[in-house]
Amino acid sequence: MLNSKSIFIKESTLTSADGDQRQFIRTALGGYYKNRDIYQARYRNWELARDAASLAKWSAVNNLAEVLEKFVAKFESNGGKVHWARDAAEARKIILDLVAKANATAVIKSKCMTTEEIHLNDALEKAGFGVVESDLGEFIQQLRGEAPYHFVFPCMHLKREAISELFTKHLGTAPTDSPEELTMIARKHLRKLYITADVGITGANFLVADTGQISITENEGNARLTAAMPRVHIALSGIEKVINTIDDLTVLLPMLATAGAGQPMTCYNTLYAGPKKPGELDGPEEFHLVLLDNARTQILADPEQRDSLHCIRCGACLNVCPIFKNIGGHAYGTTYQGPIGSVITPHLRGLKDWNHLSGASSLCGACTDACPVRIDLHHHLLQNRRNAVKVVPNLFDRVFHGTFNFVIQRPALFSLGGKVFRKTFGLLKHLPLPYLGTWLKSRDLPAIPPKSFREAWKDSKNV
Amino acid sequence: MRVSLFIPCFIDQLTPQVGLATAKVLKKLGQEVEFNSSQTCCGQPSYNSGQWEIAKEGAIRSLEVFKDAEVVVGPSGSCVAMMKKFYPELLHGTKYEAEAKRLSQRTFEFSDFIVSQLKITDVGATLHKKVTYHDGCHALRELRLKEEPRKLLRAVKGLELIETEEAESCCGFGGLFAVKFPMISTAMVEVKAGALARTGADYIVSSDPSCLLQIGGWLSREGKVIRPLHIAELLAMGIDHA
Numbered sequence: 091m092l093n094s095k096s097i098f099i100k101e102s103t104l105t106s107a108d109g110d111q112r113q114f115i116r117t118a119l120g121g122y123y124k125n126r127d128i129y130q131a132r133y134r135n136w137e138l139a140r141d142a143a144s145l146a147k148w149s150a151v152n153n154l155a156e157v158l159e160k161f162v163a164k165f166e167s168n169g170g171k172v173h174w175a176r177d178a179a180e181a182r183k184i185i186l187d188l189v190a191k192a193n194a195t196a197v198i199k200s201k202c203m204t205t206e207e208i209h210l211n212d213a214l215e216k217a218g219f220g221v222v223e224s225d226l227g228e229f230i231q232q233l234r235g236e237a238p239y240h241f242v243f244p245c246m247h248l249k250r251e252a253i254s255e256l257f258t259k260h261l262g263t264a265p266t267d268s269p270e271e272l273t274m275i276a277r278k279h280l281r282k283l284y285i286t287a288d289v290g291i292t293g294a295n296f297l298v299a300d301t302g303q304i305s306i307t308e309n310e311g312n313a314r315l316t317a318a319m320p321r322v323h324i325a326l327s328g329i330e331k332v333i334n335t336i337d338d339l340t341v342l343l344p345m346l347a348t349a350g351a352g353q354p355m356t357c358y359n360t361l362y363a364g365p366k367k368p369g370e371l372d373g374p375e376e377f378h379l380v381l382l383d384n385a386r387t388q389i390l391a392d393p394e395q396r397d398s399l400h401c402i403r404c405g406a407c408l409n410v411c412p413i414f415k416n417i418g419g420h421a422y423g424t425t426y427q428g429p430i431g432s433v434i435t436p437h438l439r440g441l442k443d444w445n446h447l448s449g450a451s452s453l454c455g456a457c458t459d460a461c462p463v464r465i466d467l468h469h470h471l472l473q474n475r476r477n478a479v480k481v482v483p484n485l486f487d488r489v490f491h492g493t494f495n496f497v498i499q500r501p502a503l504f505s506l507g508g509k510v511f512r513k514t515f516g517l518l519k520h521l522p523l524p525y526l527g528t529w530l531k532s533r534d535l536p537a538i539p540p541k542s543f544r545e546a547w548k549d550s551k552n553v
Numbered sequence: 554m555r556v557s558l559f560i561p562c563f564i565d566q567l568t569p570q571v572g573l574a575t576a577k578v579l580k581k582l583g584q585e586v587e588f589n590s591s592q593t594c595c596g597q598p599s600y601n602s603g604q605w606e607i608a609k610e611g612a613i614r615s616l617e618v619f620k621d622a623e624v625v626v627g628p629s630g631s632c633v634a635m636m637k638k639f640y641p642e643l644l645h646g647t648k649y650e651a652e653a654k655r656l657s658q659r660t661f662e663f664s665d666f667i668v669s670q671l672k673i674t675d676v677g678a679t680l681h682k683k684v685t686y687h688d689g690c691h692a693l694r695e696l697r698l699k700e701e702p703r704k705l706l707r708a709v710k711g712l713e714l715i716e717t718e719e720a721e722s723c724c725g726f727g728g729l730f731a732v733k734f735p736m737i738s739t740a741m742v743e744v745k746a747g748a749l750a751r752t753g754a755d756y757i758v759s760s761d762p763s764c765l766l767q768i769g770g771w772l773s774r775e776g777k778v779i780r781p782l783h784i785a786e787l788l789a790m791g792i793d794h795a
Contacts, residue, residue: 102734452726453601487603499611504562525729
């Protein structure tokens with residue numbers, strides 16, 4: 091059976107060789123880089139803003155139990171109901187029960203990666219509840235039966251023609267290559283669903299402890315309709331999304347937009363505080379919040395990587411990652427792609443099966459520099475590699491590095507080994523040797539010098 | 554100053570001219586240059602492979618090799634980052650921690666040493682060539698060296714420096730990553746070296762010979778005319794031409 095590593099190797103080998111798709115992704119990100127730089131430059135000091143954003147998350151994450159309790163008390167006093175889920179299965183069960191209790195015939199959803207993490211749509215469909223994604227990108231991906239390609243830009247890998255064909259096939263609409271027309275097709279289709287849906291499911295970008303509100307950021311207005319129109323609103327959020335005060339949003343909301351999407355602010359930033367109160371006209375009758383652990387407390391217990399709970403899921407690390415740009419989002423096989431995905435997936439799904447993602451990095455550090463909340467991403471990849479050595483014995487690596495170390499501990503042997511390598515390179519290059527043979531498949535080595543540096547240095551001293 | 558050369562293992566065996574050029578430039582700048590031939594490898598390949606216990610032995614060995622050095626200068630941002638930044642972390646909490654910090658403070662990347670320690674930007678070189686620069690990731694993001702090599706290049710008479718938007722993007726080397734994930738690594742160098750080749754420069758210059766191994770290896774395989782060149786080699790060449 092294929093394991094996650096061999097699937098990754100196969101997929102990434104295919105996608106990284108697809109020059110056209112690679113170029114398409116680069117072009118798609120071109121506008122983002124330009125706008126991000128413009129809006130970052132509007133900050134008096136972007137680095138200080140990163141410090142402030144990081145501190146806002148740090149102070150909540152490092153005091154998580156207390157801040158969560160404060161949030162929950164306030165949220166429930168606003169009329170909402172909190173449900174705790176230890177893992178994905180518990181979260182699915184809670185949500186399925188709530189949907190069943192609501193006698194729902196139709197469910198509408200806005201974009202929420204945490205629902206992807208717990209595979210909620212599958213569970214809803216298997217239980218007989220139809221569910222429709224209302225975010226344009228997610229709607230397209232749902233029609234395609236495909237996971238999001240990028241956790242902020244779910245269908246960034248698709249050309250307009252592909253979307254037009256998809257709509258023609260599923261919605262019977264006329265072909266068009268106008269983005270505005272494509273958007274209007276989806277909007278028209280979705281509008282009636284908001285009205286008929288009994289349950290609206292959303293995520294949460296931030297849980298604001300001092301006001302008991304949840305903050306949702308979006309560009310299309312679909313999340314507001316999803317939360318406000320149906321009788322029952324269910325929000326799903328990881329426990330790490332909590333922040334201390336509403337003031338923290340003054341730095342986190344603009345940074346989320348600028349770092350992740352190259353916008354000064356996202357179009358709609360809404361705070362939701364409980365269900366419809368007596369005498370109010372709008373809003374859901376019930377407002378449920380499912381708070382998910384799913385290995386987050388395990389990350390919390392790891393002082394080295396605790397800062398990965400700072401993540402606001404902006405996607406900046408994906409956008410700058412040369413690995414993501416070359417292999418694309420689907421090759422990862424994870425809910426969260428890119429550097430943050432490679433860091434946290436081993437925690438979420440097990441280091442044994444997912445440590446290869448930490449290996450698939452040149453450790454260039456572009457992600458760490460881009461992260462608005464200063465997660466030490468690329469060094470966490472190194473730590474995952476170190477931790478993996480303990481849980482996944484790799485005999486080849488042990489022997490290779492053991493031998494290498496034996497040689498470098500002995501300068502005379504190192505010198506001799508180098509000499510033998512150089513003298514026999516003409517032969518070695520034709521052999522299917524590990525590493526050397528792999529290198530030579532796509533790259534040359536420089537002309538092999540007759541003398542090493544140490545030999546040349548010694549000679550120059552003897553002249 | 555008495556400068557102890559730190560010549561990474563693959564420079565020693567594959568590109569010795571980089572080490573010789575490093576010595577030549579430092580001597581030209583009035584430094585007393587020494588080379589302790591008991592040095593071998595800093596241990597970074599094992600460190601990056603997660604084999605930290607094995608890497609520690611390499612690190613401890615380097616502490617011994619360089620314990621009497623006044624300053625240690627290496628022509629590789631990556632290997633210098635290993636000694637300067639990662640040794641203290643790797644040996645944190647061991648009896649070697651203090652010595653690792655002492656070595657860290659005395660170790661410098663070649664261009665950093667000339668610009669920030671010797672306070673020299675014009676080494677007295679002349680070279681009528683066009684070059685473009687590749688920032689090695691370790692030099693740029695671990696050691697935070699961006700302007701140091703550029704100051705040296707801008708001071709070379711006759712030299713034209715062509716900057717590109719891809720200067721800071723990774724070449725895809727990443728040590729053993731290059732051979733553990735060869736397709737991804739090759740895709741990365743195609744993007745990187747392809748963009749730099751289109752500048753029409755004569756040389757792709759970098760302070761990191763490991764990146765140049767990757768970039769040069771791809772350029773050679775693809776038959777591109779632009780050549781990789783270490784900044785020490787460029788300066789040494791320019792000193793000869795002056």
